[in-house]
Structure formats: structure tokens, C-alpha cells
Amino acid sequence: xxxxxxxxxxxxxxxxxxxxxxxREQKGNIISVLHHRDKxxxxxxxxxxxxxxMDRSRLEAVKEQLQANGIIVVRAGEDRFLEEITVLLVxxxxxxxxxxxxxxxxxxxxxxVVDLSLSMPGIDxxxxxxxxxxxxxxxxxxxxxxxxRQVGVQKDLLVIEPxxxxxx
Amino acid sequence: xxxxxxxxxxxxxxxxxVVEVLERKRQLMREIGLDLTLVSVTDHTGTYLAPDGVVAxxxxxxxTLEGVANSDMAAREVFGSIDCDLVVEVTPTNxxxxxxxxxxxxxxxxxxxxxVTSNKGPLVVDYRRLKDxxxxxxxxxKFEATVGGTMPLISLIERTLVGNTILGIxxxxxGTCNYILTRMVEEKYPYNHALTEAQELGYAExxxxxxxxxxxxxxxxxxxxxxxxxxxVKYGDVEVTGITGITPEALILAHKRGYAVxxxxxxxxxxxxxxxxxxxxxxxxxxxxxxxxxxxDLSGTITVTGLGAGRIETxxxxxxxxxxxxxxxxVDILRS
Numbered sequence: 273x274x275x276x277x278x279x280x281x282x283x284x285x286x287x288x289x290x291x292x293x294x295x296r297e298q299k300g301n302i303i304s305v306l307h308h309r310d311k312x313x314x315x316x317x318x319x320x321x322x323x324x325x326m327d328r329s330r331l332e333a334v335k336e337q338l339q340a341n342g343i344i345v346v347r348a349g350e351d352r353f354l355e356e357i358t359v360l361l362v363x364x365x366x367x368x369x370x371x372x373x374x375x376x377x378x379x380x381x382x383x384x385v386v387d388l389s390l391s392m393p394g395i396d397x398x399x400x401x402x403x404x405x406x407x408x409x410x411x412x413x414x415x416x417x418x419x420x421r422q423v424g425v426q427k428d429l430l431v432i433e434p435x436x437x438x439x440x
Numbered sequence: 441x442x443x444x445x446x447x448x449x450x451x452x453x454x455x456x457x458v459v460e461v462l463e464r465k466r467q468l469m470r471e472i473g474l475d476l477t478l479v480s481v482t483d484h485t486g487t488y489l490a491p492d493g494v495v496a497x498x499x500x501x502x503x504t505l506e507g508v509a510n511s512d513m514a515a516r517e518v519f520g521s522i523d524c525d526l527v528v529e530v531t532p533t534n535x536x537x538x539x540x541x542x543x544x545x546x547x548x549x550x551x552x553x554x555x556v557t558s559n560k561g562p563l564v565v566d567y568r569r570l571k572d573x574x575x576x577x578x579x580x581x582k583f584e585a586t587v588g589g590t591m592p593l594i595s596l597i598e599r600t601l602v603g604n605t606i607l608g609i610x611x612x613x614x615g616t617c618n619y620i621l622t623r624m625v626e627e628k629y630p631y632n633h634a635l636t637e638a639q640e641l642g643y644a645e646x647x648x649x650x651x652x653x654x655x656x657x658x659x660x661x662x663x664x665x666x667x668x669x670x671x672x673v674k675y676g677d678v679e680v681t682g683i684t685g686i687t688p689e690a691l692i693l694a695h696k697r698g699y700a701v702x703x704x705x706x707x708x709x710x711x712x713x714x715x716x717x718x719x720x721x722x723x724x725x726x727x728x729x730x731x732x733x734x735x736x737d738l739s740g741t742i743t744v745t746g747l748g749a750g751r752i753e754t755x756x757x758x759x760x761x762x763x764x765x766x767x768x769x770x771v772d773i774l775r776s
Contacts, residue, residue: 314696358697360716362690389697391689400690402697430685432694432701434716435723440608440709440735 274303274325277334278386280317280344287343291320294337300326314389317344346386354406355413356386359420360432361401366392368427370401376419383407383416413437442766443475445523447553449515449544450530451483451505454558454585457755458528463496465759474766480518487511487518515540516547526765528758529557535650535659535675538565549573549581556761558585558754560659564675567666582761583667587660588613588730590753591746595764597668597734604736606668610706611732612725613660615748616644616651617683617703621714622726625691625700631684643728653682654703654712661705661712669708681713700724 281287288307295302306321313319326334335345361373374385387404407413417433424431448458462478469476478494480487486509488499502508511518519527527548531541542562548555550573557563562570563583574581584594588611597606612618616638623634635652638644650656658678665671683703691701699716702723706712717724722743725731730748735741747753 311698358699358716360690360694360699360701362685362687389693391693393687393689398685398687398690400687400693402693430681430714432686432690432714432716434699434718435610435702435704435721436718439741440610440706 274323275328275331275349276321276323277348278346279320279322279338280313280315280346281320282342283312283316283318287318288320290341291322291338291343294334294341295322295324295326297337298326298330298334300324300330300334313387319346354408355410356404356406357413357417357437358434359403359405359417361403361420361424361429362432363398363427363429365399365401365429366390368429373420373423373427374403376423377405377416380412380416380419382409382412441470441473441475443477444525444762444766445477445479446526446528446762447480447482447515447518447522447524447548448478448528448530449482449518450528450532450541450559451481452530452532453751454530454754454758455481455483456500457751457753458530458758459494459496459500461752461755461759469763472763474763476762479524480522481505482513482515482518485509487513487515489513489518489522491522515544519548519551519553524553526554526556526762528762529555529559529562530754530758531559533559533561533659535561535564535655538562542566542570545570545581546573549577549579552577552579554580554582554765556580556582556585556758556765558583558758560586560656560663563666564659564662567663568672571666580765582765583663584761585754585757586663588732588744588746589615589748589750590757591730591732591744591748592757592760593664593732593734593744594667595760596742596744599764601734601736601739601742604738607735607737608706608708609664609668609732609734610704610723612702612723612730613657613705613732613748614651614654614703615728615730616648617654617657618725618730618748619643619728620652621683621686621691621701621703624686624688625695628688628692630688631686652684654680657703657705657712661707661710664705664707665710671708673710678710678712680711683714686714695719 303323308319386406389402392399483505485506538561541559620634658680665673702717704715723731731745733743
């Protein structure tokens with residue numbers, strides 16, 4: 273069965289080996305490894321996406337070994353979420369129930385907030401949130417975006433969308 | 441040699457640039473077969489008539505024509521009484537009623553004069569009527585300078601990309617907003633601080649709302665929609681969000697993730713709003729630059745960038761429009 277995993281690792285030598293070793297032990301056949309050095313997370317970690325052929329029953333064991341090796345497992349399983357979009361929210365993001373904003377996306381079943389960073393310059397000042405959203409397809413990305421636009425209107429947030437998401 | 445007598449209406453920053461550029465390029469124009477003569481300049485204080493051609497140094501040092509005007513004729517009377525072929529209209533833009541430029545253009549076109557302009561107002565308010573008037577009187581209405589200043593956009597689409605279907609255009613059409621957004625990231629300035637700097641450098645007006653609220657960009661979107669997409673829209677049909685709500689923290693957060701935030705106007709979607717633009721994208725230009733991505737069916741995406749404003753830059757777009765009129769618009773010289 274083809275599976276994919278999103279991992280995050282420290283930016284120091286030997287980390288990739290620590291991530292791949294458990295896959296070898298569980299007889300996973302690696303199809304591809306995408307090492308996104310240029311897309312460091314705000315936590316300073318490097319995202320890596322691994323696609324492999326492996327029996328699903330071994331997935332839990334792999335996850336445990338990865339975590340024991342200090343590798344963060346962001347997501348592991350079938351490649352359900354194929355499309356991704358990034359969005360910036362500006363305004364009183366936190367005061368207007370950020371949890372609810374995220375829940376509105378997550379509860380759709382077809383889209384999920386997979387990354388979130390906040391910048392809060394001070395009390396009473398507008399904050400900003402950077403969201404990465406994954407969805408099952410392009411249409412679902414657009415649906416998630418229209419939910420966010422509505423949330424933006426309700427909560428008086430400026431929703432800044434990426435230009436490449438919807439080219440003419 | 442084709443002789444062209446030009447009347448200039450509007451003697452502000454751009455008007456001065458037109459007087460200067462027409463003189464500077466006079467010889468070059470003659471070499472390509474165009475004898476361009478500026479025969480009159482009109483502003484709100486009066487008219488300077490020079491049937492043999494305006495000598496730039498005689499008027500360039502004067503901020504307005506007060507003191508040098510040798511006639512009190514208004515623009516309409518000038519068009520009716522002197523021999524001129526083409527009117528350059530560069531009075532200040534009013535996006536609500538289009539005046540005084542709209543009246544000048546209607547008069548000029550009705551009297552059979554070509555019109556070249558940098559004035560957005562009349563084209564936003566009454567594009568259809570002006571275009572119909574031009575067609576009826578068999579003259580040209582050219583307005584490259586209204587969108588993106590010196591950056592070739594309308595002529596690029598109408599001439600070079602002819603044959604392509606234009607799927608859409610997205611761009612940065614306001615240098616003031618782009619400057620403010622650029623400085624907010626570079627210097628971590630709050631919005632108000634960046635705005636003050638832009639005003640001190642002369643990039644922003646004392647009342648900046650026209651730029652920062654997205655009104656100016658919306659006007660350009662309306663012009664592109666009407667001219668390139670043959671729509672019939674006004675400023676009010678464009679959905680507009682400006683840049684005043686953006687914080688340096690938001691910009692820095694985006695920048696860390698590989699994005700710039702730019703005020704993007706889009707046609708035919710008719711929107712103006714801040715958007716995330718990948719830092720490596722050709723649209724991610726800084727400072728006061730403008731940029732536009734043209735999405736086409738045959739040529740893919742073509743991006744142009746250039747200075748969106750400036751005295752000489754705007755005059756250069758006007759000069760290029762003048763030349764294009766006399767080069768002809770039709771494929772009527774192909775021989776079998």
C-alpha cells in the first residue's frame with residue numbers, strides 16, 4: 273500500500289538518516305523523499321515528505337520509532353490531502369476565537385489546518401496568523417477558502433489569499 | 441513626413457513632462473517620419489498659443505501658465521479655433537464625475553481630433569461613450585499612460601499579443617502602495633510610518649486615501665475591463681480592499697514563509713485586494729514599481745514591469761501612443 277508521511281526534523285547532520293532508518297527496519301520501500309530545506313518552519317525544523325510502499329499495519333511501529341529518534345511526525349497515512357494552500361489572516365485573530373476559525377475548516381471533513389503560526393505584537397494591537405490548509409482536491413480548497421472568507425467578514429479579519437491558488 | 445499639430449490640455453507634472461519630451465524627441469520623431477509640433481498648451485489659468493511650435497524653455501520654468509498665457513481661451517475654444525490634429529489630455533483625474541477631462545475629450549473627439557491621455561477619470565466614468573465618439577469621428581482614443589504608467593500593457597496586448605485570447609490580467613498598478621508595503625517589510629515600519637516616508641519622498645499625496653484605499657487601482661481595473669475585455673463597468677463595480685489594515689507583523693510572517701503581500705488588481709474578476717505573492721514570482725517587485733501578469737491562451741503568462749508614475753515616464757507612454765496612431769492600427773498593408 274502506498275503511504276505518505278509528513279515529517280519535521282532538526283536542522284543538523286544525520287537527521288535524514290534517523291528518519292529513514294525506521295522505514296528500512298519495517299521493510300518500507302521508499303518511492304520519494306522531498307527534503308524542503310527552503311521551507312523551514314517557524315520552529316526551525318525542516319519539513320520532509322516521504323512516500324513509500326509499506327504494509328499499513330507497520331505504520332504505528334514506524335511512527336513510534338521515528339518519534340524515539342526525535343523526528344516529528346506531522347501526518348502519516350494514505351495520501352488523502354492532495355492540495356495545499358496558504359492564507360494570512362490579519363486583525364484581532366486571537367480575540368475572535370482562533371480555535372473556532374480552525375474548527376470551521378477542520379470540521380468540513382475535506383480540509384484541515386495543518387500549520388499555524390501567530391504573530392502578536394501586543395494587547396489591543398491587530399495580530400496575524402499564517403495558516404496552511406490541506407484539502408482533498410482543488411474544489412475542496414476553494415470551498416475551504418470561501419469558508420475562510422465568510423469567517424473574515426464575520427470576525428472583521430483581513431483574509432489575504434495566495435495569488436497562485438486560482439489563476440485565470 | 442507626416443505633420444501632426446498637437447494641443448496639450450493640462451499643465452501639471454505630466455503636462456510639463458509632455459512639453460519636455462516632445463522637444464527632446466523632436467529630431468528622433470522626424471527621423472521616423474513624424475513632424476510633431478506642439479501648437480497650444482491650456483490649463484485652468486489660460487492658453488499659450490504658438491502656431492509655429494512651443495519652445496519648451498519659454499514655459500517650462502512656469503508652474504502654471506499664469507503670466508505666460510497669451511490667450512484666455514478655454515480648451516474647447518482652442519480645439520474649435522486653431523488648426524490641430526491631436527489633443528493630449530492630462531488634467532487631474534476625477535474618478536467620480538471625470539471632469540474636466542471628460543468634457544475636453546468629448547469636445548476633441550467630436551471635432552475630429554485624436555485624443556491621447558493619462559487621465560483615468562473620463563475612461564472610468566464614460567468609456568463607452570468616448571470610444572463610440574472616437575469610432576464615429578474616425579479618430580483614435582489612446583490611454584496607455586492611464587494604467588501602469590510607462591509599463592507597456594495595453595499596446596502589448598493590442599499589438600504584440602494580437603491573436604491571443606486574454607484570459608485575465610493581474611497586477612500591481614499603484615506604486616505608492618507598493619512602496620509602503622515594501623518599506624513595511626524592509627524596515628519593519630508600521631503602516632503610518634511607511635506612509636509618512638512615502639509622503640516625504642513625494643510618492644504619496646497629502647490625502648493618500650485615493651492610493652491606499654485601492655481607489656486608484658480600482659480605476660485602472662475598470663479601464664482594463666472596458667478596453668481589453670470589452671466590458672462596461674465603472675469604478676463602483678470593482679470589489680475593493682485597500683492596504684490600511686496590514687501590519688508589519690503580518691508582512692514579516694508572510695515573508696518568512698516565502699511570500700510578499702502586494703495590492704493586486706485583477707480583471708475580469710474586478711477585484712482589488714492584498715494578496716500573497718511568492719517571493720520568486722516575477723510579480724513580486726519592490727519599491728514603486730508596477731508589474732502585470734497577462735494570462736493568455738497561446739503565449740502562456742507574460743509579465744511586464746516598469747515605473748508606474750513619474751513626469752517623464754508618463755510622457756513617454758503618451759509619446760508612444762501618439763506614434764502608434766500614425767503607424768496605423770489595421771493590417772491593411774499586407775500584400776499578396
